[in-house]
Amino acid sequence: MPRYDFTSIESRWQEFWQREKTFRTPGPGEPDFDASKPKYYVLDMFPYPSGAGLHVGHPKGYTATDIMARYQRHRGKNVLHPMGWDAFGLPAEQYAIQTGTHPAVTTAKNVDRFREQLQALGLSYDWDREVNTTDPKYYRWTQWIFSKLYEQGLAYEAEIPVWWCEELGTVLANEEVIDGLSERGGHPCVKRPLRQWMLKITAYAERLLADLDKLDWPESVKAMQREWIGRSEGAEIEFAIASDAGAATEQNFTVFTTRPDTLFGATFCVLAPEHPLVDQITGADQQEAVTVYREAAASKTDLQRSELQKEKSGVFTGAYAVNPLFEEGDPRRLMPIWIADYVLMSYGTGAIMCVPGGDQRDHDFATEYGLPIVQVVAPEPLAVNAPSVDSGFDATHGMSSVEMVTECYSGPGVMVNSGFLDGTPTEEAKPKMIAWLEEQGYGRGRVNFRLRDWLFSRQRYWGEPFPILHGPDGETKLVPAEDLPVSLPELDDFKPAGALEPPLGRAKDWVEVVDADGKVWRRETNSMPQWAGSCWYYLRFLDPQNDEAAWGEKAENYWMPVDLYVGGAEHAVLHLLYARFWHKVLYDCGLVSTDEPFEKLVNQGMVQSYAFKNAQGALVPADEVEEQGESFVAKADGAEVERIVAKMSKSLRNVINPDEVLSEYGADTMRLYEAFMGPVTASAPWNPRDLPGVHRFLQRTWRVFVPQEDDGDPIYASLLTNADGSDELERALHRCIEKVGSDLEQMGNNTAIAAMMEFINEVTKREGVGFSRSQAERFCILLEPFAPHLAEELWDRLGHNESLAYQPWPEFDAAMLVAESIEIPVQVNGKLRAKAFVPAGQEKDRAVLEAAAREAAAEQLEGVEIKKVVAVPGRLVNFVVAG
């Protein structure tokens, strides 16, 4: 086999690894577990096994983690590197509705295909730890964790308006609905009140926010989570509704504001159109306008609302609220109450006080409807004689003419026109006002979160059943832990059972449960959302066969936390926030030993693909374009098209199938290319032209080990002797070891590959002369994380019987990293003018450096005055000269 025959090499080693269970990872308690070794837990976000199979984007992250896993094994660590399936989900259920095929059947088929494809890439997962969220042995524990949440009072039922998607026959979470359309499939959705299970994630808002600081995560992800949690400090203020006579009545409403300091500048209030108080306070004259406005607002989608963003709209209710700062008779005491759709019922209290002098939105609204604007914050510190006293009312608003302004200023400054706060800087004014409100009983300081409780139920078949029973009198109880799992019943028809009745409602025998006392209970027919299984799978990997517990304490103590977690940025908020929430609950229950699950997070970049755009700017599918010399033209009409980089998508027909790459170049080339494209975190287009480059590197490697004659030896005889290698190659190898090792530590896989190419080029240049067995062996270890099949094959041919996977990483000698003579650039006034040569070992000696530099630049330095000499040891010498 003189040629590099990747097909037979790769299948040989894949069979070997599977047969020998090379990557089986014993855990605490198992006989072959070595507790003295440090651990490394490297995890991929497990995939949803779709019917389409893998595409080249998946392996980008998987390759990166596999390289890390293999590297850490060479570093002598116990490496936990598992894979599994997030297999509940809508596509299998919809396929079932269309074809009658049970989702379990579809899922099993897809899982098999995914597993095959992953194994074909030579990924070193411990397949004994494979988990599947749809397996009753798995979801038994998902249900068990739900029970814990329920026991902690963190799961509750509520009748709330939720997004209902008629087409999908289910409720969706806010984040699964974009612009009124379902994220999956793009079907229209409407809001409806429904009984739902909620998880009280808001109870953990503060900790979920604070603990972000200690995570080694991308800034962008942390920023997104912070924004999603949306903590803001301010105050709640209660406003009484004014009677016709202007007195405060019993009726009131509460607003949340981050600017209590500006209460003196509040000139009106706005309620969300859906606010319950609107019906009660609307005056007869305004009734019709209010009704019309509310109906219009209700029918608007978020998209429509945001399109109309620029122009504020609203309607006066006819009622007034009392600003508690002002005495009766003061015109500023009565604030008209409007409704407007820029105030959202779902945030804060659904009502705001409006300070048009200090808030752009309020200002826009006030300008639109001619409401008074008062300045209460002055940007610059003002002199003592700043105007601060009311002086009569103007004709338009009955307000003081002095303080009417048209500008809006929302920055920090000094309070004006603000009674007892006059002259106080903004930041001090806030606590002062809060203190006043608390003292007077009008309000209190308060922290508000944007984060809302997690809508945790779905009207689907293909999800985890709740371990919940409903009694005849409306009571609710948990299914006892020993009766778990509550298995999914068999069904023939997976459609919703009624307008709002989930498919599980069809399983009558399953739904009804009679207890020992003859009492009839009904099972919960909602199921859990897809996020449930992925909230804790990283814990099940620790101890996947355990039938007594979700995980063993020893395993958890040893393996957690996850050292490196790699996945797409699309999970920045939802999955990662939900999983952190569950983990903290488990931590509080004493079930896990760390308060955060994922220590380091890396988002792999997207693998994009080329697409084409014609002169009209329309996208042209890739298979309708051909290359003509330097340019690309549409096959249809020969018109020139522009090549652009885009996401892979079916419609652009630019999706790259990994199977083709594998058959043409093999898994090692595929892995190498994925890793060589650029930094793991960067997005880059899949460029088929670049594949031969990395493939050639593997071929060159092959050729420096294996003679090319048809009847040649399986490996060069010179590599089977114990002769010393040449000093130059030894130095080159030490540089390579140092570079590959330090790059791997920081996932610099692309540059590590470049270093190996450099070394092999060096060996090739010498036609293998001076390449020793010891060098060949050490190089095999460096290569193994990237191209494990080829590395194992060469290692085997070097005469080893054991797998290469656990060989210790080679050492390098710092003294070997430098050449014998060191070239030092010599600058004159910062410009490169000459090169000096210094013997290795003396490059840090300033005197030697300077002397060598003077000699090298003698010509340039002749007859000029040297004002200064900058000599950086080992780096360069710069002469600063006059003129």
Place this chain on the structure above:
RNA sequence: GGGGGAGUAGCCCAAUCGGCAGAGGCAGAGGACUUAAAAUCCUUCCAGUACGGGUUCGAGUCCCGUCUCCCCUACCA
């Protein structure tokens, strides 16, 4: 509007603390081998780092301003 990130050769990408702009690959050019082609090997061409200022002996790297692109988010009171 807000937040995160990126602009280095025709292309993908490198460049520790500020210290020779180039490690590697693709593409291009020339050559060797070959009956020829493929494969392989050798040689070689190519930018002053988006733009404008500043600090410095010295700036791709630090500071200020501007532009372009990508991602996320969006009336959050």
